[in-house]
Amino acid sequence: MTRPSLTALAVACLLAAGGALLAGAPLRAASPEPAASGTRPALTVTIAEPRREQLARRLPANGNVAAWQEASIGSEVNGLRLSEVLVNVGDRVRAGQVLARFASEQVRADLAQARANLQEARAALAEAQANAERARALSASGAMSEQQIHQYATAAQTAQARVAAALAGVDSQRLRLSYTEVRAPDAGVISARQATVGAVAAAGTELFRMLRRGRLEWRAEVAASDLAQLRTGGKVLVATAGDAQVEGRVRMLAPTVDAQTRNALVYVDLPAHPDLRAGMFARGEFLLGRHEALTVPLSALVVRDGFHHLFEVGADGRVAMRRVQTGQRVDGRVEITAGLSAGARIVRQGGAFLNDGDMVRVVE
Template sequence: MPIPRLVTPCLFTLCLGGTAAAQTQDDAAPGVVVATVTSAVVQTADAYVGRVIAQQRVDLQARVEGILQEVNFIPGSQVSKGDVLFRIEQDVYEADVASARASVTGAEATAKGSDVVLKRNQNLLEKGDVPQSVVDGALADYGQDLAAVDQAKAALKLAQINLGYTEITSPLDGRIDWSSVDAGNVINSDSGVLATVTSVDPIYVSFFVSEGTLIDVRKKGLIADHAIKLKARIHLSDGSEYGTSGQVIYVGTQVRQDTDTIELRASFANPDGALLPGQFVSAFLEDAGATPSLTVPQSALQLDKDGHFVFVLDDKNMVHRQPVDTGQQIAGAWQITSGLKEGQKVVVQGLQKIHDGATVTPVDASGHPTQ
């Protein structure tokens, strides 16, 4: 059956319409994602294995013998300097103090009597009623009695010290672990460690850097005999960054020959106890005096035979190839030492659709059109 002549023009018209639409779509400015050139402090990305260590760690031990009457702490809790953690029976030691105090009183009374005898004999010697030998004997007796007073006072002091040892107190602020003994047991100096108190705030992180790294930071003046200007930051085992930076307070005195590394220690504030002794972390050196420099996202940087370049967007939404010089790479960004200015916009996605001089439709990372 012959096709009506009226159909052919319609088909032809549809074909022309489809071709025109395709051409319009091809000629539209391609969409790209852009980012703003920003200024930031670029720090080294070199990570070092670090271990958290306590600033102070004290093992508590008994110094006198007796029945342990009290254990006054919860294992794992925070304790303060001076808190009474253990108390040993005090009755015997209080009695020793009382006895020693009585001995001091008796010795002082005896010495007072000797002094009276000595003075009387000295008066009699002046009158010629007693020979010199009697005065000499009285003087010797008085000296012995004074020595007995000193000896009694020393015994009293020792008794008071032993009484004080019946209360075992915390020598520092920190956390305390489990007690190795329970109340009711007899303990003495041979009982070993009763518990351990560990300081947690501030806390140290120890890590080792290469000899070359140490030479580099010394050349920058960050480590000197009179001051250390070097800081450190750490990442926890889950990859998150610890909230505050730490101050490097110690530089090792020798290079480890097996690894050619030197120990550094940094002090970190740890008010909530998030860092625990023995914990592993990733440590990064931080130059406290570093100045801000320009950075661009890593995805913006391109490389060809002529070197590194980026595509910069102008105010007419046209992109231009811009050669740049780069510095360090860190945290998904590149440091730009020359070729760009802060506030310029560079293409970070859609690079395969553009070329030098192309007009684009720019949006930011959230998909919103840029101004």
């Protein structure tokens, strides 16, 4: 046989063998795709229900902490050298305490001279009064004219006036001597010091500035529309720099409203606290009474697109995203002012992983 016929015979044998194998093998149907099962839960969640609570009504405000009153303590003498400064910034002082001293040698010398002038005037007065008495005694005898008698009486009166003037000079020098000691006009805390040892201060120069009695106040800015809610004596919670809260009292409402901002100042007395300083910025809340509010756990709140939402679970296990309005936050709960009914079942935690219409599995 030729080579091409041998090749054709081999191919025919292979095809026959393959057909026999296929004929002996059992036929198998193609396995169908698994049937689509029910929608699987997107998340396992726990349920929370809104709760009605009595919450304090609060009016938030911002403002500055300032001194209740400041006292400017200055020099009352002129041209004297400051010889001693006894206090510094931050020192607590009592009323009448000596804060600084001026050199008093010149004033003491002036006081001694004034006293000498007083003694001289008193001696002249004694002589003038004696002459006037003798003149009056001789008036009946006619030894002296009426004009001479009147002159002696006038001299006695003039001497009396000179004694009064000398006495006033002594009092003036004593007052100057007392001014050489700078004293605190009231109890308080020294907040500023310009006094320098060796300086020659003119009268009226400020040496110290003092917070009277150490009292501070919070000057809160409140919108004019909110002033009607505030009353003198009302409670206020003010946050300090260390995140502590102090309780103050409304002392006064400003009688005028700023024409530019339409805000008014409310003056709140503050208690002493180490975290409070004059000049600092502070936030606070005016307590306006209590009201009934609907609250939910803070963890249930979800913020999307700048708005607050809650996920409400329906009877079929699907969630609906509810846009809500919130109020104040207290002790891990948030007040819901609109957008939620009292009997709703909401997702307590994990709402950030859900979308509107998702299926969830609820567990206790």
